Amino acid sequence: MADAAPILKLEHLGVTFPNHPVFSDLNLTIRQGEIWSIIGKNGVGKTTLMRTILHQLRPTHGKITYLPSQSDVTIGYVPQFRNIDADYPLTIKDFVGLNLTGWKLPWLSGKERAKVAKILDQTGLKQLAKRPIGQASGGEKQKAYLAQALVEAPNLLILDESTASLDPVTKTELLDLVAELNRRLRLTVLFVTHDIPMAQKYTQHYLMLTPGGIEQGPIAQLTTEKVWEGENV
């Protein structure tokens, strides 16, 4: 894995909100096919970092390089919260297809419908394609959010605390699925989480943001003592 090509390079990256530095001097190289845990307690800037990677925030210092070029790195993002009305007449299949935007005809083309069918199959949602998303269980909804993020076949997936509200069994099912997609599609994954045991089970590297600094390394080096030392989750 160490020989894989880098797809994301963060150099001396810093984001400062008015009178409030969120993080600074962050250096990180992420290679294709790696799974990283992004950990740290609330307010240290995990989501800010993800939004910066997603081009939604401009870094105050440093730079982000997408490799080999910016257009080669496509990102799928599964946020922590979603506000979907329970009564919406939106099937899981339609929900996944929402992400296929562009200046196109209102209805999906045959090629686009095939894309939706493929990702529903890969995420184990094929049998539930016609279920209204409002009537899906928590785990099924999270799978649908994941499928929507993956429908355009991104090569970088960001899970932003998206397993936080799931029970342990469903959480394991979802992360098993992500791990399988990682193996099968060489998908690079950033997993923002407070769940250290899950991070240790499913990821290879960690980046820990703390109020005092930044720490990173192989996940095996992330000990419970290290996490609890500074109350970092």
Next chain:
Amino acid sequence: MFSYEFMRNAFAAGTIIAIICGIMGVFVIARNMSFLTHTLSEIGFSGAAFGVFAGWAPLNGMLLFTVVSSVIVGQLSARSERREAATSAISALFIGLGILFLSLANKNASYATSILFGSVIGISAGDVRQMLWLSLLVLVVVFVIYRFLKFDSFDHTGARVKGLWTNVLSITFLVLLALSVSVAAQIVGSLLIFILLTLPAATAKYFAHTVGGMMVLAIALALIGVWSGLVLSYVTNFPVSFFIAAIEAIFYFIALGWQRLQTAE
């Protein structure tokens, strides 16, 4: 009934209105904008009154007021915690302005009633043509931005993280809504326009399985309400807006009952 030109015009206008309201209503419901639609209709009343005062056609006054104010209303009510208070304040201000303009124009109460509650006999072939062009404009824009609008309306979080220009979409939608309000107010009146822009789509939500299906059903329900309302109004000589309001409200209550039965099973 169809031997009278005003009834032919009313049916043509009603059909255009039902189609536009069925389509726009789906997005109004998905974006939780029923109350805002009500406010736009009150702004429409004020605009129509201004049109009368200035010697314009009421529709032109409505268009001016609703389009200009839709952007301001949207910005003021962008934050959910102040949405209801801001919308109520704007609503009160514009109803007051409408009354002032009517008073300045020296028009009597029946004129105000016609603007507020609509009129079947007042629609000319020229009005129908103007409504048709405005509706086509709305439909073409919705067609072009459909995928973006659908994503933003049914999954705002997803659209935002995708990097869609959700603010531009929101303003565009409000302008389209303002145009729709002005068009639809010609028959049901400005006070009751939100009926057609909210109830058919709100009813359709409970029966449809897809967004496209919701749109088709909303158009059908709006058409049934408008056509039946026009016939009943012609036969009984009672106001058309009463019949449309009653029919759409009955459909909505039936849908609520059906939904309750489904949940209980």
